[in-house]
Amino acid sequence: xxxxxxxxxxxxxxxxxxxxxxxxxxxxxxxxxxxxxxxxxxxxxxxxxxxxxxxxxxxxxxxxxxxxxxxxxxxxxxxxxxxxxxxxxxxxxxxxxxxxxxxxxxxxxxxxxxxxxxxxxxxxxxxxxxxxxxxxxxxxxxxxxxxxxxxxxxxxxxxxxxxxxxxxxxxxxxxxxxxxxxxxxxxxxxxxxxxxxxxxxxxxxxxxxxxxxxxxxxxxxxxxxxxxxxxxxxxxxxxxxxxxxxxxxxxxxxxxxxxxxxxxxxxxxxxxxxxxxxxxxxxxxxxxxxxxxxxxxxxxxxxxxxxxxxxxxxxxxxxxxxxxxxxxxxxxxxxxxxxxxxxxxxxxxxxxxxxxxxxxxxxxxxxxxxxxxxx
Amino acid sequence: xxxxxxxxxxxxxxxxxxxxxxxxxxxxxxxxxxxxxxxxxxxxxxxxxxxxxxxxxxxxxxxxxxxxxxxxxxxxxxxxxxxxxxxxxxxxxxxxxxxxxxxxxxxxxxxxxxxxxxxxxxxxxxxxxxxxxxxxxxxxxxxxxxxxxxxxxxxxxxxxxxxxxxxxxxxxxxxxxxxxxxxxxxxxxxxxxxxxxxxxxxxxxxxxxxxxxxxxxxxxxxxxxxxxxxxxxxxxxxxxxxxxxxxxxxxxxxxxxxxxxxxxxxxxxxxxxxxxxxxxxxxxxxxxxxxxxxxxxxxxxxxxxxxxxxxxxxxxxxxxxxxxxxxxxxxxxxxxxxxxxxxxxxxxxxxxxxxxxxxxxxxxxxxxxxxxxxxxxxxxxxxxxxxxxxxxxxxxxxxxxxxxxxxxxxxxxxxxxxxxxxxxxxxxxxxxxxxxxxxxxxxxxxxxxxxxxxxxxxxxxxxxxxxxxxxxxxxxxxxxxxxxxxxxxxxxxxxxxxxxxxxxxxxxxxxxxxxxxxxxxxxxxxxxxxxxxxxxxxxxxxxxxxxxxxxxxxxxxxxxxxxxxxxxxxxxxxxxxxxxxxxxxxxxxxxxxxxxxxxxxxxxxxxxxxxxxxxxxxxx
Numbered sequence: 001x002x003x004x005x006x007x008x009x010x011x012x013x014x015x016x017x018x019x020x021x022x023x024x025x026x027x028x029x030x031x032x033x034x035x036x037x038x039x040x041x042x043x044x045x046x047x048x049x050x051x052x053x054x055x056x057x058x059x060x061x062x063x064x065x066x067x068x069x070x071x072x073x074x075x076x077x078x079x080x081x082x083x084x085x086x087x088x089x090x091x092x093x094x095x096x097x098x099x100x101x102x103x104x105x106x107x108x109x110x111x112x113x114x115x116x117x118x119x120x121x122x123x124x125x126x127x128x129x130x131x132x133x134x135x136x137x138x139x140x141x142x143x144x145x146x147x148x149x150x151x152x153x154x155x156x157x158x159x160x161x162x163x164x165x166x167x168x169x170x171x172x173x174x175x176x177x178x179x180x181x182x183x184x185x186x187x188x189x190x191x192x193x194x195x196x197x198x199x200x201x202x203x204x205x206x207x208x209x210x211x212x213x214x215x216x217x218x219x220x221x222x223x224x225x226x227x228x229x230x231x232x233x234x235x236x237x238x239x240x241x242x243x244x245x246x247x248x249x250x251x252x253x254x255x256x257x258x259x260x261x262x263x264x265x266x267x268x269x270x271x272x273x274x275x276x277x278x279x280x281x282x283x284x285x286x287x288x289x290x291x292x293x294x295x296x297x298x299x300x301x302x303x304x305x306x307x308x309x310x311x312x313x314x315x316x317x318x319x320x321x322x323x324x325x326x327x328x329x330x331x332x333x334x335x336x337x338x339x340x341x342x343x344x345x346x347x348x349x350x351x352x353x354x355x356x357x358x359x360x361x362x363x364x365x366x367x368x369x370x371x372x373x374x375x
Numbered sequence: 376x377x378x379x380x381x382x383x384x385x386x387x388x389x390x391x392x393x394x395x396x397x398x399x400x401x402x403x404x405x406x407x408x409x410x411x412x413x414x415x416x417x418x419x420x421x422x423x424x425x426x427x428x429x430x431x432x433x434x435x436x437x438x439x440x441x442x443x444x445x446x447x448x449x450x451x452x453x454x455x456x457x458x459x460x461x462x463x464x465x466x467x468x469x470x471x472x473x474x475x476x477x478x479x480x481x482x483x484x485x486x487x488x489x490x491x492x493x494x495x496x497x498x499x500x501x502x503x504x505x506x507x508x509x510x511x512x513x514x515x516x517x518x519x520x521x522x523x524x525x526x527x528x529x530x531x532x533x534x535x536x537x538x539x540x541x542x543x544x545x546x547x548x549x550x551x552x553x554x555x556x557x558x559x560x561x562x563x564x565x566x567x568x569x570x571x572x573x574x575x576x577x578x579x580x581x582x583x584x585x586x587x588x589x590x591x592x593x594x595x596x597x598x599x600x601x602x603x604x605x606x607x608x609x610x611x612x613x614x615x616x617x618x619x620x621x622x623x624x625x626x627x628x629x630x631x632x633x634x635x636x637x638x639x640x641x642x643x644x645x646x647x648x649x650x651x652x653x654x655x656x657x658x659x660x661x662x663x664x665x666x667x668x669x670x671x672x673x674x675x676x677x678x679x680x681x682x683x684x685x686x687x688x689x690x691x692x693x694x695x696x697x698x699x700x701x702x703x704x705x706x707x708x709x710x711x712x713x714x715x716x717x718x719x720x721x722x723x724x725x726x727x728x729x730x731x732x733x734x735x736x737x738x739x740x741x742x743x744x745x746x747x748x749x750x751x752x753x754x755x756x757x758x759x760x761x762x763x764x765x766x767x768x769x770x771x772x773x774x775x776x777x778x779x780x781x782x783x784x785x786x787x788x789x790x791x792x793x794x795x796x797x798x799x800x801x802x803x804x805x806x807x808x809x810x811x812x813x814x815x816x817x818x819x820x821x822x823x824x825x826x827x828x829x830x831x832x833x834x835x836x837x838x839x840x841x842x843x844x845x846x847x848x849x850x851x852x853x854x855x856x857x858x859x860x861x862x863x864x865x866x867x868x869x870x871x872x873x874x875x876x877x878x879x880x881x882x883x884x885x886x887x888x889x890x891x892x893x894x895x896x897x898x899x900x901x902x903x904x905x906x907x908x909x910x911x912x913x914x915x916x917x918x919x920x921x922x923x924x925x926x927x928x929x930x931x932x933x934x935x936x937x938x939x940x941x942x943x944x945x946x947x948x949x950x951x952x953x954x955x956x957x958x959x960x961x962x963x964x965x966x967x968x969x970x971x972x973x974x975x976x977x978x979x980x981x982x983x984x985x986x987x988x989x990x991x992x993x994x995x
Binding site: 054112158159325326327 | 515516519541549550554579687693695699716717721722723725726727729730735738805
């Protein structure tokens with residue numbers, strides 16, 4: 001049978017993890033197996049073929065498409081400067097000249113005898129991939145990249161925007177329920193990854209961008225504010241390529257939601273340490289969640305700990321958190337797991353569980369609406 | 376193609392490997408007819424850590440074994456043919472795992488060959504990522520950039536009628552060659568490109584693309600302006616889907632050896648069964664499948680099959696996109712209570728980031744069903760704009776057409792001709808009350824005159840679609856008896872009216888001879904229970920501004936089929952259908968309609984106090 005509960009996000013004080021760092025096209029790997037790297041180390045480099053521009057030379061020159069090749073003053077394969085003539089034709093006993101000028105700096109790539117188009121390829125675009133986390137190269141994928149292994153604290157968020165970055169972590173609130181206020185942001189946090197509590201507003205986030213803060217980690221965020229920051233309504237949760245000048249990681253969900261105590265305490269324990277963060281989120285086949293990695297290479301082997309997520313099925317006594325209204329965010333202990341399908345208020349019959357939220361009485365919940373958390 | 380003797384098939388096992396769930400059904404011959412025996416499911420295992428689709432298939436089959444109480448597997452092998460009570464005679468499968476089939480299509484003129492190519496790809500079950508055409512308004516380098524950026528599973532290149540100019544086709548081939556596109560699933564194979572354009576340009580296309588991609592030539596999909604020939608391109612897409620895309624997806628190479636029938640893309644298979652039903656019964660059909668990420672709409676009108684997929688309209692992964700596309704006020708117009716924008720937005724986003732959660736309170740269910748109306752409506756709008764007659768065709772007109780001139784490219788979807796509307800997908804198939812599914816479909820599609828409504832009970836249309844390729848009769852029998860749940864018939868007069876004034880008078884002759892007569896005012900709904908399998912003879916007398924299919928004010932006598940909901944008389948207006956602008960009046964109307972059909976239980980019973988909603992407690 002399928003497991004009908006949602007495993008929680010990974011929140012681990014100490015774990016080993018690997019990250020593949022690959023080029024979009026084959027290129028050069030710049031590091032070797034076993035080499036220690038920092039997050040900023042460039043591990044692989046390549047050049048993407050430049051963009052292509054087309055010029056309808058037959059039209060410009062007033063010749064037939066099959067005659068364009070003869071008009072080239074820069075043969076196929078030659079380099080051309082922007083504005084340079086690459087083809088010309090003469091007419092009326094050579095008295096009048098028509099010329100084709102290159103709209104870009106690049107090379108003459110090909111000529112079509114059917115359409116009379118000349119393709120000009122712009123300069124290659126260099127692409128570099130960095131290590132993203134401090135660690136060691138444990139695998140080299142020839143011509144495509146490497147795998148970096150690291151160890152340390154690892155925390156997953158539920159949703160993020162913005163790409164990868166790295167900086168010193170700084171907690172700006174006193175507890176997980178406290179919102180990150182505008183007044184807490186100033187230039188002293190420049191270049192840092194800052195941690196708030198329950199909530200951040202768009203105004204505070206804008207101030208963080210203005211003050212050069214690299215990333216904000218917070219419990220909840222309003223969708224209205226997300227739209228205001230992005231400038232559009234996010235339709236599908238595939239993020240990571242936004243260029244906002246900041247990375248935002250939300251650990252709990254949309255709205256004002258106190259950060260999970262365990263997540264907050266772990267982040268607080270990383271105060272002043274260098275961390276790598278990524279806002280990239282993808283909630284489709286192949287789920288990708290935003291993450292915070294505080295690598296620690298100072299030989300703490302054997303400290304591998306629990307990651308806060310729980311494997312296996314639910315059982316009475318397990319601690320769960322509700323992840324949907326009307327009890328969204330509440331925590332309780334499983335008191336019963338009735339095997340039969342039970343009707344909800346909606347009249348839908350689903351697999352359920354009974355949870356005690358602390359008052360001694362049980363509440364019926366769909367199993368699909370809880371996530372397990374470590375006791 | 377393997378030859379299978381349908382008459383020798385006593386048991387059939389079919390799976391559909393979806394993005395999240397693999398569903399298996401067991402069909403057996405009982406006496407002279409084929410029936411669904413059991414259905415099992417298991418999570419799909421295309422992703423890590425399994426990365427082998429066959430694991431999920433075996434798990435789903437094991438559940439079928441348990442439920443049916445008989446052995447089908449011998450270790451990890453399906454026993455075929457059936458021996459005694461063990462094994463099955465045939466195993467089939469469809470798949471949409473790993474994002475389905477993603478294609479880019481190209482034509483010369485966007486509204487002509489571009490649109491034909493799009494129809495061919497959609498009909499084969501693909502998601503069309505973009506349509507590149509000579510006149511699509513983008514500069515050549517922009518097109519090249521776009522082609523490079525997309526990583527489709529396959530490209531369909533068309534353009535030109537046979538014997539026409541080759542220059543534009545050559546230009547498109549050149550753009551493609553310059554972009555040097557890469558396939559989505561890894562670098563290990565060449566990208567399949569199907570050329571289905573002007574036959575005179577075949578050599579040019581071969582010369583430009585032959586060395587860069589896996590080029591396949593098929594007959595022109597628009598050989599003359601007046602006719603499409605989508606079949607060969609569609610078949611080739613299915614072949615290449617198997618050979619290239621599926622063969623590179625984890626575990627599919629193994630799965631392909633288990634079945635003698637090619638694995639079909641799920642939506643392609645659903646299209647086949649809908650096409651089969653429409654053809655065999657001679658009816659006009661619309662089918663819709665609303666999923667978590669996408670919504671597919673299928674239609675058959677005048678024998679022409681069309682399918683569209685709205686790639687980002689769905690109820691979980693794409694739920695936020697429904698809000699982005701339709702706007703908050705369009706969703707709120709279906710919600711019969713007050714709600715703050717900030718709260719609703721956050722709820723929708725929370726569903727997006729936790730897509731497997733389900734509504735627990737009645738309010739949550741109502742909100743979800745409101746969103747579904749908009750997702751269905753938008754998907755249907757997209758469908759109507761693509762399910763059109765051929766554009767660019769000169770029409771022959773006679774003097775009698777003088778007052779009835781239509782432009783080429785008119786939509787084929789005629790709601791007043793629609794006979795059957797079939798809904799499928801979680802929000803419709805699993806709606807706690809069937810009447811909820813009926814009203815969601817009525818609100819989203821606004822069928823006119825007389826239409827029968829149905830839902831696919833457990834979404835087995837994909838498996839039945841692939842079965843229809845080898846055993847059409849078995850597929851049709853199971854579809855009708857076990858797959859479709861007939862909700863009943865709806866009568867919806869078209870025309871303007873005044874709220875509260877009589878729109879329709881009805882005289883019903885119920886089974887057993889009981890007679891009922893009533894009239895329905897404009898702006899109202901009425902439900903008359905009529906059980907499944909029974910028929911009532913209805914005499915419909917619309918008022919002079921209303922039409923039920925015979926013309927304004929003209930009487931119509933018709934047999935109406937019953938169903939699990941019954942007969943729905945919908946006098947809320949068509950052309951136009953309009954909700955009151957005033958908030959209080961709108962909420963009153965929605966409540967009135969909900970009560971008329973008994974859509975929801977009384978809400979007081981399920982109220983959750985505001986204190987319980989906020990503040991949200993911290994995680995441990």
